[in-house]
Amino acid sequence: MAGAPVTAGRELLRWVLLGIAAVVLVVFLHAQQQHGIEVSYGRSPADSAKVGKGPAPRLGDPSVPSVEEMTALVAASPVVRLPGATARWNEQAVREAAGDHPLRILVAPPFLDEDEQRRVRDVENATIVVIGTEVVGDLYRATLDDLAGWRAQFATVDVTGPLVTLIAKLREVPVPADREELRWREPSDRELATVAADLRATGLHAAAGATLTGVPTETAETAFPGGARYVALPAQPFGEPLPRYGPALTGLFPDTPIIVMYGLWIEYHGPAADFAEVAGASFYGHFADRISQYDYSQDKVLAVYLDRVTDIRYSGLFDRPLPYRPVDPLRVALPALPWLFAGCVAAFLALSVRSLRRPVNAGIRRGGAPARLAGLTALAVEMSLLTDTRSDPALTRGIGKLQAARAALDEALPERHVWALLNEAADELDDSAQTVGLAGYRPELYLQGRLS
Known part of the structure; x- marks a missing residue:
């Protein structure tokens, strides 16, 4: 039976298309969930939150006295520096800011854990507590918000600015506008x-x-695909001019990014001069508070700074070349998925409509070629009593095809051949019925009535 395999194949194709449409829909919806709108030129591979992850570093001796011992020390002296304390300030500027306001300053090292920091802050007779370069007093905490302040804080461990600001807040007076900038010198x-x-x-x-x-x-x-050169210096002596290596090295290594570290302060020099301020403001604006409290190594700080540089490059702000990214097949195919889904659904509906329009064929095919031959033969006999000269030729050809189909069945010829003859016979009988105007004798309607 040739027709039966064809119909079965169409049914299989119909459900396969529906399955493909369902899979495409699921993939597309999942992709929408995973690939939402991003305000960036590309997806950065950097992990620029490393400074804020994991436990605080323990690079020095973490021991501090008890709260009682520190309270006694502060009571005995206006400024107490615990072992390992690094913060420095302009004493004259702080005295002028304080005026006649009594101050007790407790200065702790930057490598304390959370419990030790809490112990230092519990010293109630300390007006101001400095941990690393973090400055807190009463209910206030003084923080910097510009490059000049961060440069002084991390390059020379200078907390003059935060101290003066906090003292003015405690005294409820305006913060002095003038701030002493770092001094620079040309390297020898x-x-x-x-x-x-x-x-x-x-x-x-x-x-x-x-x-x-x-x-x-x-x-x-990833930060500088073309390469960069790095200079690492320790924190510079407080109050002394800093050697300005950046411009000098840029002259020796033109068109090459130069990274100079003064303690935990990072200077960028090289192509895209505006990049330096953006990178510095972005990095220290995010991590300055964390860096000020803990004794991070330059390795850690530089790694996170380079991650932030990568993030900025991926933002597309400075037209810097991006590293190669392998093609994501899903991202490339995503725009085509809705069309593939629509095509599969359309094909499924088309095949479904065809199946609905020809239900009789399915019933007759389930009965096999003999059943269809019997039905069409009965139709031809009835039509022979009603046809005229215009419809007789088609009827005659249809009867001939039915006789050929019967002979093919008797001789056990291939089923495909039998079904082809039966379909040709049905077409001729349909033509004859339409010519004579007998809609009820069209093969599909006639056979449906016999089946019902």
């Missing part, structure tokens, strides 16, 4: 030659006292 020829030699040899110069042990290769490659 010997200093510059030493740094440049290391940069030419390895791309990294780490001065004595610096805590940078190496540049994180993978992070550096």
